[in-house]
Amino acid sequence: MDTPDSDIVFQSYGRCCNNPQFFVDFYDRFMGSSDEIRAMFRDTNMPQQRHLLRNGIMQLILVARGMPETKLRALGASHSRKGYNIRPELYSVWLDALLHTVARHDPQFSGEIDGAWRRAIQPGIDLIRNAY
Numbered sequence: 041m042d043t044p045d046s047d048i049v050f051q052s053y054g055r056c057c058n059n060p061q062f063f064v065d066f067y068d069r070f071m072g073s074s075d076e077i078r079a080m081f082r083d084t085n086m087p088q089q090r091h092l093l094r095n096g097i098m099q100l101i102l103v104a105r106g107m108p109e110t111k112l113r114a115l116g117a118s119h120s121r122k123g124y125n126i127r128p129e130l131y132s133v134w135l136d137a138l139l140h141t142v143a144r145h146d147p148q149f150s151g152e153i154d155g156a157w158r159r160a161i162q163p164g165i166d167l168i169r170n171a172y
């Protein structure tokens with residue numbers, strides 16, 4: 041039987057998390073994608089933010105594996121127009137930066153793994169984005 045996407049992603053993320061540089065490279069890529077995004081993190085404590093993102097990505101994966109959505113709902117609220125005011129279009133930039141970074145850090149990366157990530161975490165991303 042085929043391995044479920046969420047198992048493929050769980051293992052791929054484990055390989056990425058072996059190297060803390062993964063999160064440095066993600067934010068370099070994400071903030072490098074536009075001046076608007078860079079400006080959003082101007083006053084951010086980046087070591088702390090990298091740690092928070094590590095947990096945030098894990099939440100996306102855990103929801104894909106059937107865990108409760110409570111923490112993603114809180115991220116939906118913090119990122120909404122009443123919070124950080126993250127426009128819905130910016131989530132595709134976020135996802136592209138993530139997969140670009142996974143491709144560089146997961147030694148087993150492949151088209152299959154790329155597809156598994158996109159399919160597995162899109163519902164969780166949509167949950168956050170739709171709270172805008």
Ligand code: HEM
Nearest residue numbers: 077080083084092093096097118124126130131134165168
């Ligand atoms: C599904 C994708 C995303 C995840 C999982 C995620 C995760 C997180 C987490 C865990 C935090 C810290 C907790 C909090 O403040 O609520 C955070 C803060 C933040 N995120 Fe996101 N985020 C995502 C997408 C985005 C996008 C697309 C942007 C902007 C283009 C963005 C901008 C920010 C900003 C500005 C903060 C606050 C930084 C600060 O405290 O100075 N996020 N995000």
